[in-house]
Every structure is written in structure tokens, then in C-alpha cells.
Amino acid sequence: MPSGPQLKERFGVAKATTEHAIRILRDEGLVVSRKGSGVYVRGRTERPVGLGPHIERSFEAFKVTIDFAGFSGETLHHAIAEPIDRIRDGLLRPESLSVRNPTPIPTVASS
Structure with missing residues (x-):
């Protein structure tokens, strides 16, 4: 894993x-x-790790940035629906929210 100064x-x-x-x-x-x-990334974890708690915790920050790489926007929607509801209800107040969802472009085989 990159060092602390590199991550900073x-x-x-x-x-x-x-x-x-x-x-x-x-x-x-x-x-x-x-x-x-x-610091080294473990090759295998002892239990499955859900992203939900981590995503929800990230919404407590002043500036929220999410880079999502997945197969569907539906997966992203499911992951951020609850924090977005909490923003609407005024329970969370990030100054900014940025979400990037790069969409892969399918390649077409040439004949």
C-alpha cells in the first residue's frame, strides 16, 4: 500500500x-x-466486508467524493440511498458531494 505521505x-x-x-x-x-x-493489504479477509457502513461514514465529511466503478447505477443508488435521505432530512450536511460513475464503453469486434 502507498505510504502515509504518498496517500496524503x-x-x-x-x-x-x-x-x-x-x-x-x-x-x-x-x-x-x-x-x-x-502497510500491506491482506490477501484474504476473515469475513465479508460490506461497503455500506464505510460509505455512510464518508457522508459525515465536509466534502464527499465517491468514485464508483460498478456494473450498474442501481448498485450505486442502493449504496448511497440512505445517506442521501439523511441529507434531505437535514441530518447530514456535507458542503459538497461529488459522485463519478465511469461507464465502460463496450468494444465491438471488427470482422
Whole structure:
């Protein structure tokens, strides 16, 4: 996994933010830290990891950015429906919300 300073630069966030994110990943069992060596993504997790809680937690931020790469907008809608409802109800108040959903362009075989 990239180092803390690399993550800080790549995503334009504070050092504390990268440390917090790595701590969450470690607590979820998704990464392992090796002192003096770095942080490594686990090859296999002990239990399935749902994205719902992570997406919902991200909506508590001041600026929310989601890059979604999936097969359907329906999957994205399902993942963000509850936080969007909480924004409508005034329970969450991010300053901005940016969602990117790149759509693959099917290739056509030439004959």
C-alpha cells in the first residue's frame, strides 16, 4: 500500500486523515502493518466486508467524493440511498458531494 505521505499527497488530505483511514482499515482486518516495512493489504479477509457502513461514514465529511466503478447505477443508488435521505432530512450536511460513475464503453469486434 502507498505510504502515509504518498496517500496524503495523492488525495490532498491531512496526515491525521491518512493515519485514521489506515487505522480503520487495520481495525477492519483489511490491512496489516509491519513495523519498519509498511502497510500491506491482506490477501484474504476473515469475513465479508460490506461497503455500506464505510460509505455512510464518508457522508459525515465536509466534502464527499465517491468514485464508483460498478456494473450498474442501481448498485450505486442502493449504496448511497440512505445517506442521501439523511441529507434531505437535514441530518447530514456535507458542503459538497461529488459522485463519478465511469461507464465502460463496450468494444465491438471488427470482422
